[in-house]
Amino acid sequence: MKRESRGFIKHVTGFTIVVCILFIVVAAAAKYVPAGITGSNGGQGGISYVDQTPDYGARSNPLLGFLDTIGTGYRGGEGASYTSASSGSIVLDQGNASYSSQPFEEHVVIENRGNTSVDITGWTLMNGKGSRPIQNSQNDYFYPTADSAMIGQGTQFLDPSGKFIVGDIVLKPGDRAIVVTGGPFANFPYSINTSFRENICVGYLKNYPFDPPLDRTCPYIDSDPDIRLMTDECYDYMRSLPNCTDPSVSDKRRYDEQTSVCRNYMATRLNYPSCVARNQNSADFSKNQWRVFLGKKLELWASSHESITLYDRTGNVVDRVSY
Secondary structure, eight states, rough: OOHHHHHHHHHHHHHHHHHHHHHHHHHHHTSSSSSOOOOOOOTTHHHHHHHHOOOSSSSOGGGGGSSSSSOOOSOOOOTTOOOOBBBBBBBEEEETTTOOOOOTTTTTEEEOSSSSSSEOOOOOEEOGGGGOEEEEEOOOOOEOOOOEEEOOOSSSSTTTTOOOOOOOOOOTTTTTTEEESSSOOSEEEEEEESEEEEEEGGGGTSSOOSOOOOOOOOOHHHHHHHHGGHHHHHHHHHHOTTTTTTTHSSHHHHHSSOHHHHHHHHTTTSSSHHHHHHHHTTOOOEEEEEEOOOOSSSSOOOSSSSSEEOTTSSOEEEEEEEE
16 A cells, blocks of 8 residues: 555656646746737737838747748748749849858849849848847847848940949840949049949950959951051051950050051050940940949858848849848
8 A cells, every 4th residue: 555655646746747847848938939929910019021121129039930920030031922023034143142252242143034124223132131140148149130232223334434324224135233242443543433234345344353254255356447557567466465455554565566556556446435436336335234233331141041132112022042
């Protein structure tokens, strides 16, 4: 009888201990659950898909992030549908975002794969910083504010005079935009202070730190009918130069050895202003690529654990890439 009593007491004691442990665990976890979560319908205390300016304030334990149906901390979240009318036709590519940290080099790419032109001025790019929790102290986490940048205007014609006529950046079918985190190159001899559409002469601007480099497919000197008036020595010298080369800058010693007639001929052809003056009315003068600058002084995109989202003017998700 005594043995049965001891067994009963042991079972009761064990059960009581288990109940107490469960109570302690539930009580501890309850303090991490945000009050008033109602899912994605924007109810009291919840986060609405309609709000493009979300709350990035302190949150509790990110391990319970499944309770937040948006999860990433900005409109739409990782699982949101692409609600923009341009979704599918406008495609976002990460470019070199995962391995470049210099703002003047770091870029993503936006491409129009649709059949109609799309105006991307006023669109916004946002990083995923708001979805990555930071630990302040033991078991104390917060979500920082995500960084974003709006696409501004640019010029269709990179005028050598530096007087640019700017307007909205419109991607025609087949166009792509290399969207650089930093600003344009305003402190170079030929000042570029705006986003621009590339043309067949921009290869002459090769000393600028563009990434990726500008396409060096300038018109070949052989196509100029006046080249037949030059001596064989002048012709051979120009043929020895890499395409899109201004020898008065990059090959000055050999350039100065040429005759004055030869030098004058090259000065009116082998540089950006001269190339533009001779070719700007050609049907193939403009290319299908833009260089767009966001004007940021620091990098926007993390090297890993990143999500880049493109929003249209109305705040709808166009496309997103993650890595």
